[in-house]
Amino acid sequence: xxxxxxxxxCTTCVGVGTDECISCPAGDLLMLLETKEYDSGTxxxxxxxxxxxxxxxxxxxxxxxxxxxxxxxxxxxNSQQTSYKKVVDTRIDSLxxxxxxxxxxxxxxxxxxxxxxxxxxxxxESSESQALMENTVALIDSLTKTxxxxxxxxxxxxDANLSLAGGIPDNNFRDSLKVSESCQQLLSTSSxxxxxxxxxxxxxxxxxxxxxxxxxxxxxxxxxxxxxxxAYKKELYES
Numbered sequence: 001x002x003x004x005x006x007x008x009x010c011t012t013c014v015g016v017g018t019d020e021c022i023s024c025p026a027g028d029l030l031m032l033l034e035t036k037e038y039d040s041g042t043x044x045x046x047x048x049x050x051x052x053x054x055x056x057x058x059x060x061x062x063x064x065x066x067x068x069x070x071x072x073x074x075x076x077x078n079s080q081q082t083s084y085k086k087v088v089d090t091r092i093d094s095l096x097x098x099x100x101x102x103x104x105x106x107x108x109x110x111x112x113x114x115x116x117x118x119x120x121x122x123x124x125e126s127s128e129s130q131a132l133m134e135n136t137v138a139l140i141d142s143l144t145k146t147x148x149x150x151x152x153x154x155x156x157x158x159d160a161n162l163s164l165a166g167g168i169p170d171n172n173f174r175d176s177l178k179v180s181e182s183c184q185q186l187l188s189t190s191s192x193x194x195x196x197x198x199x200x201x202x203x204x205x206x207x208x209x210x211x212x213x214x215x216x217x218x219x220x221x222x223x224x225x226x227x228x229x230x231a232y233k234k235e236l237y238e239s
Contacts, residue, residue, distance in 0.1 A: 104153035
């Protein structure tokens with residue numbers, strides 16, 4: 001849970017230590033620590049990330065993972081991509097756990113940067129990459145069902161959904177359906193629904209998903225579609 005007696009450097013936290021912050025005062029950056037499994041870190045007044053850290057979002061940086069014996073690939077190089085996927089997956093879990101303590105703006109920003117990383121590194125040849133895509137889609141799906149975002153933050157999440165829609169593999173009905181539903185959920189909030197820019201973004205997401213799903217006529221997976229997924233495909237065909 002979130003503690004009430006945080007260290008004075010933190011805004012919200014998971015403990016009383018200086019390295020247990022999960023959000024910081026305006027102007028500070030959260031340095032997410034490898035030793036804390038990227039669930040928390042220290043708040044620092046800085047314009048950029050400290051040495052040994054990489055920018056993760058507009059309000060946070062992630063400590064680069066240290067390489068230990070046995071972590072090298074066969075050619076002797078560090079498996080940076082695999083390491084970073086593990087970092088992002090851990091960050092997804094942290095956002096799910098601590099979302100109630102973050103503002104709409106900060107949460108949407110963190111999610112947006114997760115999406116940017118996942119889409120940029122996505123590969124249909126990597127089962128780990130595909131699992132990370134599914135976890136990211138599930139994160140947004142979960143957040144939009146349990147929280148009403150303000151207009152600006154809803155727009156940020158819709159942009160994230162648009163990126164996801166472009167990255168989801170053809171015929172991935174389950175993730176496409178979740179992205180579609182989260183867009184509708186975001187639009188159902190009164191403030192977001194009144195924004196013309198957000199309406200346009202939803203239409204762009206739906207169009208991208210439709211092109212992906214309708215590009216193929218057969219189900220590549222051995223798992224049959226549910227009735228809900230069949231109805232979704234039928235709706236796309238008729239639209």
